[in-house]
Amino acid sequence: MRRAWLHRALLVLEGGLLALLLAAPLLAQWLAAPFWLDVATRIATLALAAVGLNLLLGLGGLASFGHAAYLAIGAYATAIPTYHSIYGGAAWLASDNGLFHLLLALTCGGLFALITGWLALKTRGIHFIMLTMAFAQMLFYLLQGLETYGGDDGIGLDARSQLPGLNLDDAAQMHWLAAGLLLAGLLLYRLLARSRFGLVLMGCRERPERMWALGWPVRGVLLAAYVVSGMLGSMAGWLSANHTAFVSPAMAEWTHSGELLFMIILGGAGRWLGPLTGAAGFVLLEEWLSSATIYWQLPFGLLLMAVALWQAGVPRREERA
């Protein structure tokens, strides 16, 4: 009884959070607090990447510890054509067209997911976690080696993506784009979760052998989910590059992948609005802790341990009852 009440309160809270996020530009203008608009855009961007991860972990039961790689892929797919359109060279790649950037981000993200996913899905469980981590780190080193595009230091975006009818230099319009895409991503998740594909995916999570015996190509289904998940991540990367106007290999670092997983666990894996709650929780926590102390990773790390222990303790307690 009390749990149901809590559940409803959480739903109301999450609905409020979504409304708050969508109205953030108006609120920020009204309260004259542009800083909070910046925070809200960051939440929307990370939440979109987390929606992708939630599709994989929540529905497919696959924990990827390399999802930050897709943010980096999307970001570099924006920064590299922009660089060439301003400074010349590589005419076939040079463009300031935002739709081209997005398309390139989705293609590269999808391809990287297809190749690394095909390899990593030869295994499950802990091997899958370690492999996705290793492939993301490979990308990290690859990006570090790109001396033309700043190497280790990364590279600033000297012009944001050009989109018809939108000016991304305007913080409010940038935010509406991010929030709009997040909404689209959430709806896509909802659609997929209720579709035949989503049901098969959940089946592959619960009883892969039975699904295989029923004739479903289990590995293919999981790979499809992985690719969609990676593409959502690279879309978030495209947004992130345009939001911060800066890309660097550090975006692919595995600690960021860990933060994305933390968001999913915080919001509850497989819950529709979980990624939004998790992303908001993480970003606000990080803002709050890092403004209080430079040692913010100490309380954050302890909290992470507590969340993991608590989350692992829940099923055991239910078993006993």
Add this chain to the structure above:
Amino acid sequence: MSAEAALILTQLLNGVQLGLLLFLVAAGLTLIFGVLDFVNLAHGAFVMLGAFISATLARWTGSWLAGVLLMLPVMALIGMALELLLARPLSGAHHHLAQVLASFGALLALMSIAMLLWGTQGMSAELPGWLRGQMSLGGGIALPAYRLFIVGVGLLVALLLHLLLRHARLGMQWRAVAANAQMASALGAPVAWLRLSVFALGAALAGLAGALMVPITEASLGMAVEYIIIAFVVVIIGGLGSLKGAFIAALLVGMIDTLGRAFLDDALRAVLPLELAETAAPALSSMSIYLLMALVLIIRPAGLFPPPARRRP
């Protein structure tokens, strides 16, 4: 002996040395996984802590060797604390995601603590005289004494670990816990203490790797995140839970990484235009070990030497 041959020999030595350092890190990781079924992301933090603690103790005692030796029990205690705190409540395969998250949290917390204690600056250590110079091997070849020392320590540890696992009572009990912890407990093996001892050994080995790196690269906070992924690559190639696999894979990875960085440049220049070779070589050499991992995965998804399957009650 020609200069080229000497260069190749030096690079081979560097490869073996890196491989053995990686083995020290990967051995603990694979033992902890093999016996406890626990994935320890905080293992990289053990490397970093070993480096800082040994450098600090070396400063207090005035002797590098004493610093390294005194660091080992400290690291063993830290390892035991982590076992009690995280590995014990989160044991079992159904907790793998929670293990990864919790030990990631532990890694962040330990890094912050290290930053509090030692600051963001690196920390160096002074080697004793007998390890500093070059060691002549005859035939006009001289190799750095310290690198030969690392190779010697690495091989000695590998031999001792092998003897411990195969021929000592403790190793036998570890293997019994790995195969079936409940049965081992029923037969009177002190499982709780055995779990602690595996973690203590793993932490001490990782700390040793960190301490041995200090004279080459200095102790730094970055060590905590740098070595864990490459150690993962090693245990994936070798087979998760296998010590022999970790040893062979570590040498393979160390060798390929070192030789790739040293010679890929020239090799590519022979077949590619100069400009392309110069951009491709650094990227390719840093990716080489991951390509090796992908190759192994295609042929043998469970690694080169997968350990026998665990019996789950």
